Amino acid sequence: MNRTDRLLAVVLELQGQSWTTAAALAAQFGISERTVYRDVLALNEAGVPVLSVPGRGYSLMPGYFLPPLHLSVPEAVMLLLGAEAVSAAFDAEYRDAAQSALKKLTAALPDGRREEVAGLRDRLRVVPPDEGADADTVRLLRGAVLGERVVSFTYHKPGGAGEARRVFPLSLVYLYGAWLLGTFDPARGDRRTFRLSRIEGLTVEATTFDRDPTWRTGPEPDREGRQVTVRLHFPPGLERALRERPSFFQQAVTPTPGGLEVTLRVRGAADVLPWVLSWGAAVRVLEPGELREAVREQARGMLAGS
Numbered sequence: 001m002n003r004t005d006r007l008l009a010v011v012l013e014l015q016g017q018s019w020t021t022a023a024a025l026a027a028q029f030g031i032s033e034r035t036v037y038r039d040v041l042a043l044n045e046a047g048v049p050v051l052s053v054p055g056r057g058y059s060l061m062p063g064y065f066l067p068p069l070h071l072s073v074p075e076a077v078m079l080l081l082g083a084e085a086v087s088a089a090f091d092a093e094y095r096d097a098a099q100s101a102l103k104k105l106t107a108a109l110p111d112g113r114r115e116e117v118a119g120l121r122d123r124l125r126v127v128p129p130d131e132g133a134d135a136d137t138v139r140l141l142r143g144a145v146l147g148e149r150v151v152s153f154t155y156h157k158p159g160g161a162g163e164a165r166r167v168f169p170l171s172l173v174y175l176y177g178a179w180l181l182g183t184f185d186p187a188r189g190d191r192r193t194f195r196l197s198r199i200e201g202l203t204v205e206a207t208t209f210d211r212d213p214t215w216r217t218g219p220e221p222d223r224e225g226r227q228v229t230v231r232l233h234f235p236p237g238l239e240r241a242l243r244e245r246p247s248f249f250q251q252a253v254t255p256t257p258g259g260l261e262v263t264l265r266v267r268g269a270a271d272v273l274p275w276v277l278s279w280g281a282a283v284r285v286l287e288p289g290e291l292r293e294a295v296r297e298q299a300r301g302m303l304a305g306s
Contacts, residue, residue, distance in 0.1 A: 001029070003039075010039055011048060014060045021057035071109070076117045079105055081124060137196050138172065141181055144204045145169045148211055151183075153202040155194055158274050162200065167192065168209045175248065184212070230264040230272055231286040238282060247275045261286070269294045 001009070006029055013028060014020065022036040031039075040050050040058060049061035071079070083098045083105070109117060144151050151169050154162040167183035170191075174180075179196040226249065234242065236259045249264040249272055266272050269291040276283055276291065277298055285292045 006031075007039055007043060007046075010036075011043065011060070014050065014058060015064075019053075019056045019059045024057070071113075073113060073116050073120065076105065076109060076113070077120045077124065080117065080121060137199060137202055138179055140202055140204050141169055141172055141196070145172055148208050150205040150207045150209055151202060152205065154200045156198045156200060158270055160270065165192075165194070167194075168211075170211070178248070180248075226265040226267050226271075228266050228268060228288060228290075230266055230269075230288065230291060232262045232264070232276065233258070233284040233286055234260040234262060234279070234282060236260070247272060273298070 009029065010025060013025065022033045022040075025031075025036045025039075026033045040052065043050050049064050051059045051061055053059075080102060083102045106114060106117075141151065143149075148168075150166065152164070152166040155165050156162045165185065166187065167185045169181060169183050171182035172179065173182060181194045181196060181199070183192050183194065184190070185192040230249070233256075238260060239253075242253060242260065242262065247262075247264055249266050250262060251265050252263045254261045254263070264272055269288070273291065273294050276285065276295060285295055
């Protein structure tokens, strides 16, 4: 990154937060603190009002904003496609905001560039997920996540009876074709993930919770109690199919002389049994024995009904 680009990036970084330190900026841009001091001085000399307070660091003077940026065609296309995806994937409030942003962004483009961007948009599309029956649940949970409000519902695991759950919603993620709710479960004292299609009777309570900074929202199999390792063998030729419909619990896909070995981490056989069965005779369970027996039991049941 040359100095001109870095100075602009420093301004954007300052504009995005209240205060930051020279050490944080140095780490962010891979430069020394002495270089940060020189950059801040250069910005002040160029008329950018950077405030400096001992013990707090740097901040932009309140009310200062950068002039409109001149977007390149690829930058504009990416922003427009992203806004279109959000517009189609979320509820009315976000959909209206995304449509408004689309109009403003399009209007801000120069005439020649606007035509070029429109031509690219005709040939590029982002198709958002079809929420289907989960649409109302997504809307309610989005509000609960942002408002840090406790939710309760009945959760139906595959092949099991519904369980009453009361949790703190932390995140909503669309992964492998399904909406997932990341939570902290106070009854179990740990984080849990729930598939929205298995949630019934959702209630967003008036009760709020204080979000603990240690409650991460990324995958953490160990903390989620996924202590069971599953190893599956697939014959050659299924690489593409496995990429197209992976399991949520999948950890690795390793080529072997006789095909592919897929490793998963689960709490128990029931977590992954439907996915394994969906592959029919193409999959062989290497471990654990509990899963092999569950597959045999399902096969016996299918044959008994024929």
